[in-house]
Structure formats: structure tokens, C-alpha cells
Amino acid sequence: MTTATTLSQKVWDQHLVHRAEGEPDLLYVDxxxxxxxxxxxxxxxxxxxxxxxxxxxLTVATMDHNVPTAPGPEDPxxxxxxxxxxxxxxxxxxELYPTGHIGQGIVHVIGPQMGLTQPGLVIVCxxxxxxxxxxxxxLAFGIGTSEVEHVLAxxxxxxxxxxxxxxxxxxxxPPGVTAKDVILGVIARIGTGGGVGHVIEYRxxxxxxxxxxxxxTVCNMSIEAGxxxxxVAPDDTTFAxxxxxxxxxxxxxxxxxxxxxxxxxTDPDAAFDREVRIDAWELTPYVSWGTNxxxxxSIDGAVPDPASFEDPIRRESAERALAYMALRPGTAIRDIxxxxxxxxxxxNSRIEDLRVAADVLRGRRVRxxxxxxxxxxxxxxxxQAEREGLDQVFxxxxxxxxxxGCSMCLGMNPDQLSPGERCASTSNRNFEGRQGKGGRTHLxxxxxxxxxxxxxxxxxxxxxxxxxxxxxxx
Amino acid sequence: MQPFTTxxxxxxxxxxxxxxxxxxxxxxxxxxIERTGxxxxxxxxxxxxxxxxLNRPAHAGASILVAGPNFGSGSSREHAVWxxxxxxxxxxxxxxxxxIFRMNCTKVGLLPVRLxxxxxxxxxxxxxxxxxxxxxxxxxxxxxxxxGFHAAFDIDDFTRWRLLEGLDDIGLSLRHxxxxxxxxxxxxxxxxxxxxxx
Ligand code: SF4
Numbered sequence: 001m002t003t004a005t006t007l008s009q010k011v012w013d014q015h016l017v018h019r020a021e022g023e024p025d026l027l028y029v030d031x032x033x034x035x036x037x038x039x040x041x042x043x044x045x046x047x048x049x050x051x052x053x054x055x056x057x058l059t060v061a062t063m064d065h066n067v068p069t070a071p072g073p074e075d076p077x078x079x080x081x082x083x084x085x086x087x088x089x090x091x092x093x094x095e096l097y098p099t100g101h102i103g104q105g106i107v108h109v110i111g112p113q114m115g116l117t118q119p120g121l122v123i124v125c126x127x128x129x130x131x132x133x134x135x136x137x138x139l140a141f142g143i144g145t146s147e148v149e150h151v152l153a154x155x156x157x158x159x160x161x162x163x164x165x166x167x168x169x170x171x172x173x174p175p176g177v178t179a180k181d182v183i184l185g186v187i188a189r190i191g192t193g194g195g196v197g198h199v200i201e202y203r204x205x206x207x208x209x210x211x212x213x214x215x216x217t218v219c220n221m222s223i224e225a226g227x228x229x230x231x232v233a234p235d236d237t238t239f240a241x242x243x244x245x246x247x248x249x250x251x252x253x254x255x256x257x258x259x260x261x262x263x264x265x266t267d268p269d270a271a272f273d274r275e276v277r278i279d280a281w282e283l284t285p286y287v288s289w290g291t292n293x294x295x296x297x298s299i300d301g302a303v304p305d306p307a308s309f310e311d312p313i314r315r316e317s318a319e320r321a322l323a324y325m326a327l328r329p330g331t332a333i334r335d336i337x338x339x340x341x342x343x344x345x346x347x348n349s350r351i352e353d354l355r356v357a358a359d360v361l362r363g364r365r366v367r368x369x370x371x372x373x374x375x376x377x378x379x380x381x382x383x384q385a386e387r388e389g390l391d392q393v394f395x396x397x398x399x400x401x402x403x404x405g406c407s408m409c410l411g412m413n414p415d416q417l418s419p420g421e422r423c424a425s426t427s428n429r430n431f432e433g434r435q436g437k438g439g440r441t442h443l444x445x446x447x448x449x450x451x452x453x454x455x456x457x458x459x460x461x462x463x464x465x466x467x468x469x470x471x472x473x474x
Numbered sequence: 475m476q477p478f479t480t481x482x483x484x485x486x487x488x489x490x491x492x493x494x495x496x497x498x499x500x501x502x503x504x505x506x507i508e509r510t511g512x513x514x515x516x517x518x519x520x521x522x523x524x525x526x527x528l529n530r531p532a533h534a535g536a537s538i539l540v541a542g543p544n545f546g547s548g549s550s551r552e553h554a555v556w557x558x559x560x561x562x563x564x565x566x567x568x569x570x571x572x573x574i575f576r577m578n579c580t581k582v583g584l585l586p587v588r589l590x591x592x593x594x595x596x597x598x599x600x601x602x603x604x605x606x607x608x609x610x611x612x613x614x615x616x617x618x619x620x621x622g623f624h625a626a627f628d629i630d631d632f633t634r635w636r637l638l639e640g641l642d643d644i645g646l647s648l649r650h651x652x653x654x655x656x657x658x659x660x661x662x663x664x665x666x667x668x669x670x671x672x
Contacts, residue, residue: 017657018650023632026650028657030665038551040507051644054654060668066505077505084507095668116666128550128574142574144552146581146643154647156654160630192492193544193570226547228573253664260662292492292547313491313542320490410549412501431496431548433519 004267006164007233008199011139011264015122017156024160030121032151034061034094035107036085037412038126042149043088054155056093060116061085064106065412067099069375069402072414092152105378105404108132108346112216113380115245119234119261124151129346129428130229131222135215136242137234137264139199142223162228163273165198169206171280176462178356179214180348180426180445182206183221184286188296190276195227198274201266202232206280212241213352220347221428224293233265285460287333288430288443290321295430297333299448299458305329324432325440326420333458336442340423341372341453342435343399343446345409348426349377353446354385358393360450360461366398367456373400373415375407399453411436424452476583477640480612481564483537485601488527493541494548495575499557512553513560532605540598541568543591546575555582565611567618569594580633581643585611587618593625613638 005013018026032055039061046052053059063085066078082099089096097103097110104110108129111117119137124130128142143157151157167186187194200222202215210218215232222230232238239258242248249257284298295318297304306318306329322329327336343349343357354376366372374394376382382404385391391401408415409427417423417439426449427434430441444452451461461467503515520526527533539558545568546554555578558566565585579586589597600623601607609620613634617626636643 018653022630024630026647026653028654028661031668037504041509041552044507044509049642049644057667057669065501075505081505081507095670116668118666121665126550126552128548142550144550144555144574144578144581146552146578150644150647153644154654155658156647156650158643158647192547193572196544196570196573223548223574226544226572247666247668249664249666256662257664260664292494317491410496410501412504429494429496429548431494433500434496437500437519 004270006266006270006272007137007201007231007264008139008162008164008229011120011122012161014120024158026156026158027122029124029151029155029157030058031111031116031123032059033107033111033123033125033130034059034148035065035125035127036063036081037065038145039088039148040081040084042145042152043092045149046152051153053092053094053152058155059094059152061089061094062097062104062107062110063099065406065410067405068414069405069407070400075414078413102379102383105380106346106349106406108220109350109377109381112136113245113378115242115248118242118248118257119238120264124157128223129220131227132216132220132346134219134222134229134231135212136238137231137261139229139231141229163198165195165200165227165274165276166272167200167202167276167278168204169202169278169280170204171206173206173209173280173283176285176447176460177283178445178447179210179217181283181285183218184288184293184296184443185283186278187221187225187294188286189278190225192224192292192294193226195222195225198227199229199231200225200227202230207232208235211352212237213350216350217347221293224428234261285445285448287448287458289325289327289333290318291324291430291432293428293430293443295321296443299333299460301333303327303329303331303333335457337457338422338424338442338452339371340417340421341370341449342408342423342425342427343373343449344375344377344407345427346377347428348446349375349381351381351384353426354381354390357446357450358390360447360466361397361399361454362393364397364454366453370453370456372398372453373402373408375402375415376404378404408435410434424449424458475581475640475642478564478583478585478613478637480610480614481537482608482610483564484533484535484605484607485538485540485597485609486527486533486536487598487602488539488541489598489602491542492544492547495546495551495554496548498546498554499551504551504553509556510560512557513562516557516561535562537562537564538609538611539563539566540594540601541566543569545571547572550574552578552582555579555584559584567594567597580637583637583640585613585637587611587627589618589625589627597623
């Protein structure tokens with residue numbers, strides 16, 4: 001008897017190494033991504049227990065969180081961490097894309113770029129935004145350092161079965177609404193804990209219409225809704241993206257892979273544990289006003305009054321957020337004036353994101369006094385953008401054009417906000433101090449970030465009379 | 475991993491929701507390549523406020539953290555758990571905990587306890603009102619108790635057993651070494667490897 005199953009259940013079941021009543025499942029890991037911040041203690045643990053890396057050939061490492069994106073004095077503590085990664089990779093035989101290598105970049109940008117991220121794989125990384133890779137129909141989890149050590153030693157992961165959750169977005173996205181707005185809209189609806197214990201499968205015509213890069217943006221922020229992972233069923237858009245990349249299957253292997261990938265989609269009569277439906281036409285460009293990613297409102301809206309929240313916990317959280325963000329209830333979002341615009345991070349630093357922003361900026365100037373920077377997700381994205389002349393557009397507009405890295409997504413490298421500085425950011429977290437101590441983050445799409453850089457207050461390209469080109473993944 | 479059976483101590487009431495791991499241990503302190511020494515940086519930013527609950531002398535020495543819903547959200551950094559452990563905490567009690575954080579806790583031996591929101595509220599109020607309140611977290615009995623307070627909690631049997639015994643997860647998984655090898659032998663050849671030739 002066959003039972004109808006969902007995409008995530010299929011991938012899960014295909015990776016079962018061991019299952020026993022009353023125990024978590026033991027899953028095989030096809031690809032383990034490693035970066036400098038969450039791995040050093042795991043490698044130490046291996047040495048301590050005299051263990052080795054079981055499958056260095058299924059492990060790949062890069063440096064991203066600490067790397068400076070512009071020339072300048074290097075922080076010796078960061079250097080020490082990056083050197084530790086280089087030593088560990090050399091000792092255990094792991095491929096490393098270090099700073100200075102053309103393959104270097106944010107870990108969640110380089111996997112897909114190399115064609116290593118493929119449908120149906122189990123992918124893990126000591127980083128919560130591993131959910132990004134789910135855009136390909138892979139089951140991709142963020143894990144902690146103890147689990148990193150576990151995967152290094154055993155190439156498996158011990159995991160309780162997650163629940164399944166469908167988030168269906170049907171209909172055509174309104175003009176100006178991008179992938180970033182889709183996921184901000186989803187999180188605003190289901191909340192920061194809305195996906196806890198579940199793998200979200202994004203479904204519906206609005207999701208299908210997104211490019212691979214747009215789907216990555218959506219899956220990336222699944223963790224901001226608390227979900228273990230986010231996935232999109234692979235389709236022709238997926239296959240076209242993977243085909244021809246350096247690590248993609250070739251020839252007969254490609255044909256066999258395709259057959260397998262086509263079998264992965266959720267069966268028509270499969271049931272999810274939870275379902276959420278959203279009409280695409282309800283979505284608008286969004287701007288976050290608070291200090292968690294669910295504290296978000298339409299760009300047409302205003303900063304809410306905490307008193308309007310019935311739930312005392314949400315009310316108190318909104319009060320704290322507004323105090324931290326120095327915002328008054330009722331202020332129109334378009335009246336808020338950022339000091340800084342940051343385009344980058346594993347959410348929005350791929351080539352399509354840069355194209356969208358460049359289209360808005362072409363022939364225009366960043367508002368006087370505003371700091372603006374754009375940080376490509378990988379050195380290859382940077383090279384591609386330079387071939388297309390996008391760097392010239394950014395520079396002419398007054399943006400800083402940087403090397404690849406996590407940059408101002410988190411306060412760990414030299415790119416940081418100063419206390420009180422307000423930032424329109426294409427990254428994924430608006431937590432207190434996330435972009436630097438005392439920094440105030442507003443999450444937006446690349447299109448809104450670019451338009452805001454020109455106007456000096458939050459706005460959309462349409463507000464500036466700029467037509468968006470169709471079919472971007474923004 | 476340090477086993478956890480039962481623990482009695484005073485509690486720190488952190489009456490906030492959505493406490494993310496960036497607050498528990500800000501990114502600038504993640505550069506250490508050692509496993510220890512994170513305690514002094516626990517809640518580093520919030521601690522700068524002299525009124526922050528962790529700074530109140532009445533709560534010095536607390537070993538049980540009581541927090542609002544969705545505790546430990548955001549980044550997967552296990553450093554958050556190491557910082558709590560290093561600062562002397564043995565258990566975290568909240569109405570809900572983020573998945574990765576909870577998983578990290580169970581690998582390190584910091585007990586994550588989920589109680590119904592009203593029970594957390596009562597406990598929060600009790601320890602806020604009297605910081606000397608002794609709270610007992612009993613993993614064997616799966617219950618939290620304090621004078622005038624008792625609440626049962628749920629935890630899966632496997633995790634409970636692992637915590638009670640203080641067992642190394644890797645060692646447990648390696649019992650299935652043969653199954654791992656068999657699985658590897660059957661993997662399709664079209665799957666990718668990370669080696670540079672592709
Ligand atoms: S870009 Fe930001 S969210 Fe993405 S991996 Fe880097 S620090 Fe994490």
C-alpha cells in the first residue's frame with residue numbers, strides 16, 4: 001500500500017538510516033556546509049574524541065561572517081577564527097573557499113551557485129538560514145555546533161520528525177511586490193513562532209511564478225517564522241537553474257537525476273498538519289517597524305499603537321520595540337528616514353537582487369547625507385555584476401561597492417551600524433543590535449531599499465515613477 | 475555532557491517574549507574558538523542597563539531561567555546555550571522555545587522545559603515577588619515545583635534518557651555504523667560531491 005506523502009516527508013523517508021520506536025530518526029546528510037563561526041569547537045570535539053570526518057567529500061567550507069568587505073585593518077580575533085577554519089579544513093581534507101578565492105561567498109549563496117544544492121538532498125549547516133536551500137526542494141536545516149560535530153563524525157543527523165505545514169500563496173503578485181514581500185507578509189501573518197516544529201512547503205501559483213532566486217529569498221526567512229525548514233517543490237524553473245552548474249549531474253546522470261527530482265513533489269491527496277492560505281493580491285511591499293521580523297507593516301501603513309494589541313505579551317513587545325526603534329505610533333512608514341541603506345545578505349544579495357536595485361538607481365543619486373552600500377553574496381555574483389556594468393550604476397549613484405560576505409547583516413565584521421543609526425536593510429533580522437550595537441533595522445526588499453536610498457525616506461520605485469521590470473526574483 | 479537528573483535553585487525571571495539568540499550572546503562575542511568563557515557576555519547589551527534583571531543582586535546565583543514565549547529564536551548559535559551554561563544556568567523554562575535552541579540545549583545538558591503559559595506566568599510572578607524562592611526542576615518526575623507551585627512538563631523519552639545519563643549523541647549514533655555504511659553503498663551515483671572537479 002502506498003500512502004500519499006508530502007515533499008518533505010518523501011525526502012525525509014529517502015534519507016532514513018535508522019528508525020526505532022521512541023527514538024529520533026537517524027537521517028543521512030548529502031551535503032554539509034561549514035563556515036568559520038560555528039565549526040571550530042566541533043573540530044576540537046572530533047580531535048578530543050579521536051574521531052575523523054567521515055565524508056570530507058560531502059563537506060564544503062567557506063568564510064563569510066567575519067570577512068571584511070573592504071580593505072582595512074583586520075580584527076585579529078576574526079583572523080584567528082578564519083585561520084582555525086583553514087587549519088581544520090586542511091587537517092581533515094575539506095574543500096575550502098577562503099577569502100581571496102573566486103569561489104568565496106556567503107555559504108547559502110555559494111552552494112546553489114556551484115550546483116551543489118540540488119532537489120531531494122538533505123543539506124545541513126551550522127547556520128539557521130540553511131533553510132534557503134529548500135528553494136530547490138532539498139530538506140535543509142540549520143543546526144548547532146554539537147550537531148555540526150555529529151554530522152562531521154557520522155554524516156548523519158539525529159532528528160525528531162517535524163510536522164508538515166503548507167503555506168499556499170495563490171494568484172498574481174501585485175506590481176511592485178517581490179519575493180521578499182511575500183515572505184515578510186507570510187511572517188506577519190503566522191508570527192515568529194508560526195512554523196515551530198514544522199517544515200513549511202510554499203505552494204501556489206504566486207510561488208511557482210517566482211524565479212529560483214526569489215524562491216531562495218522566501219525559503220531563507222522560514223526560520224524567522226520559527227520553522228525547521230522551508231521548501232518549494234522542484235519544477236522546470238529549478239532544473240533550468242541547476243543544469244550546467246559545475247557540480248550538477250551531467251549526461252546520463254542528469255537524466256536519472258531529473259527522473260528522481262520529478263518524483264519528489266507532494267502527492268495530490270497528501271495532507272499537511274497545518275495549512276495557511278494567502279491571496280497574492282493582499283500582499284504589498286512591506287517594511288518592518290519593530291525588533292522581530294513579524295513586526296512588519298505595509299509600506300502604505302503606519303507604525304502601530306502598542307495599545308492596539310490585545311495580547312499583553314505582544315503589546316509589551318511592541319512597546320519595547322518602539323522605544324528601541326525610536327518610533328512614535330501613527331507615524332506613516334513613508335515618513336521614516338533611514339540614515340543608511342544596506343543591500344546584501346543571504347536573503348537578497350544574488351544577481352537578480354542587484355539587477356533590481358541597479359534598475360532603480362540607474363541615472364539617479366543617493367540622497368545627500370545617506371550612507372549606502374551594496375555587498376554581493378559571493379565573489380562570483382560580484383564578477384557577474386561587474387560584467388553587466390552594475391557596479392558602475394551603484395557607484396555612480398553613490399553606493400559603496402564591496403567584496404562578498406555577510407557584511408552588515410550581523411555585527412561581526414567591520415560593517416556595522418553605530419548606536420541610533422537607522423537602516424533600510426535587505427537582510428533578514430531586525431533584532432536589537434543585529435547590525436551593530438544600538439542600530440535600528442528596517443527589513444525591506446531590494447527594490448524598496450534602492451528607492452529609499454534615492455528619496456531619503458521609505459518609498460517604492462513606483463513612488464518615484466520608476467517602472468519595475470517584469471519577472472524579477474527580488 | 476553533564477547529566478541532568480534534578481536541580482534545585484533560585485530563578486531569574488526574564489519577562490520578555492521572542493528573546494533571540496542575538497540578545498543571549500551578541501555576534502561580536504562569537505569569535506572565540508573555545509567552547510568556554512561565554513558566561514560574562516550573556517545578555518551583554520541588556521546587561522548595560524543597571525536595572526536589567528540579571529544585574530539585580532537579589533537574583534545573583536540564579537540557576538533557572540524563566541522566560542516568555544518563543545525563547546531562543548533566530549540564529550542557530552550554540553554559543554547562546556554555552557553562555558547560559560557558563561553563567562551557571564541548568565534549566566530554561568518558557569511557554570515555547572525555538573527549535574534549534576531547544577535542540578542545542580539537549581546536546582549540551584541545559585534542560586529546556588516547556589510549561590503552559592499560565593503556569594509560566596505564575597512561576598514568573600512568584601520568583602519576581604520573592605527572588606529567594608527555591609524552584610526544583612525534576613527530570614525524572616518531569617515536573618517543576620516551588621512552594622505553592624507544581625507543574626508537569628512533557629519531554630520525549632529518548633531525550634530524557636540521554637539527559638539523565640549524560641550520553642554523547644555521537645556515540646549513540648555510531649551504534650548504527652553498519653546501517654550508515656549500508657545506506658552509503660546504496661546512494662545513487664548522480665548525487666553531488668564537493669570535490670572541486672565536480
Ligand atoms: S548573510 Fe546574515 S543571515 Fe545570512 S549567513 Fe550571513 S550572517 Fe547569517
